Amino acid sequence: MATRANAPQAATPFDRRAFLDALLSVGFVSTAVAIAYPVGRFLVPPASGEPATESVVAARAGALRPNSAAIFKFGSKPGIVIRTAEGDVRAFSAVCTHLDCTVQFKADTTQLWCACHNGTYDLAGNVVSGPPPRGLEKFTVNIRGEGDDAEIVVSRT
């Protein structure tokens, strides 16, 4: 290129073609970025507008016999409320800490069991066996009212 009549005879000759090619590439890359950025942001779902649930009525006291449990809706996720054989009422998030399956109460072993990968928790929510990395989230339970009609109110601790 440096042999061209009016090209400067410098050590690094200025190549018009290479310069224009570079300019063109910068243009194309900028376009790609200008398109990729909004598209990337568009793909990320916005945070859901649903407010975090703080407290719900999980069940009526009369509906929950000793040594049984019920699943209830806590916001958009399931919770589980248990009445132990001794009559204690406890509530946990029913979302298994392993891979988000919903746990269930096993009356025969008096444990919480996850059917997906055989994880088990005791009735304090602690892991007994299986793959769950940590215990279930524990909720606070309050009884509102008297007798069988009393409401079992579960709130985030």
Add this chain to the structure above:
Amino acid sequence: MSVIDWVDQRLDLTGIRHFIAEKGVPVHAQKIWYYLGGMTLFLFGVQVFTGILLLLYYRPSATEAYESVQFIVTQVQFGWLIRNIHSWSANLLIGLAFAHFFSVFFLKSYRKPRELTWVSGILLLFLMLGFGFSGYLLPWNELSFFATKVGTGIAGAMPVVGHFTLRLLRGGDDVTGATLSRFYGIHVAVLPLVTTALVALHLLFVQRQGMSVPIAVERKLRPGETLPQMRFFPNYILRDVLAWYVVIAILAALAAFYPWELGNKADPFAVVPPGIRPEWYFLAMFHTLKLLPSHVLGIEGERLGVVAFGLAALFLVVVPFLDRRASRGESSPTFTVLAVLALVYLVTFTIVGHLAK
């Protein structure tokens, strides 16, 4: 060894190399019109791309459609941009498709041997109108709801098959959530499938035959003389890309400064808001039907209008087979006059339809 060499050794790219090296575009004064098809194709790509993005959040039901579009434009990051681009691009696409259509009409590029390219192109133009009509309803707002009522009602005016078509389009006797489901299926599955196949065919024809040279230019050539050619790669394709950049710039400006309105949610029991009119590309047709008297020679005016439009559409499809003079490479003023009349009719009726109360 470069990646291309690696692939070449295994798949033999000789054919593609020859194609890239030899493909040329004739150079003459009218070559500016060659860009319109490429620009239309580019916008079709924009539609497919932004359409797929909108599908991620859109919900096709009477109870959720409007809310989901509202969610897209207010909650999703850059959702307003994607939706505005989709709406504006749809309108530009139809505008450019019409421009492409008229340029081919005036230049008589449909003449032998390109009759089939023309037929596929006309069908694509009709498909684009179908896209516009079906997509218009999807946000489920007042305007689109009533426009769809009127539009499907016009289809219902067809003789013999009218009522059947109306029920087929609406998914019942009225425009309801069932209509929305249908239009959604047609808009995102049926039409894209057919269009993609036809576009492929259209492009294949164009590739096989190369660009048409206008009759006037062709006749000026001395025997044995050929037009100078421009290489398609990279000379012409870079010019194409430049045209696409112009399109992007216009799109981005429109999307940013003139957001597409969402309006109010459709309510089947609300009174029709004043000023109901279809999208601008149906205005000429809409206004013509409005002007027709209720009965002409004992036939319902609406029905007569619909039949006339059907015949006009059929005429467009067979133009290359009727224009015998152009087929022989002679100038055919009759068809030029027809094209002028069609253009004048469309433009005036669109403007009058727009201004009419």
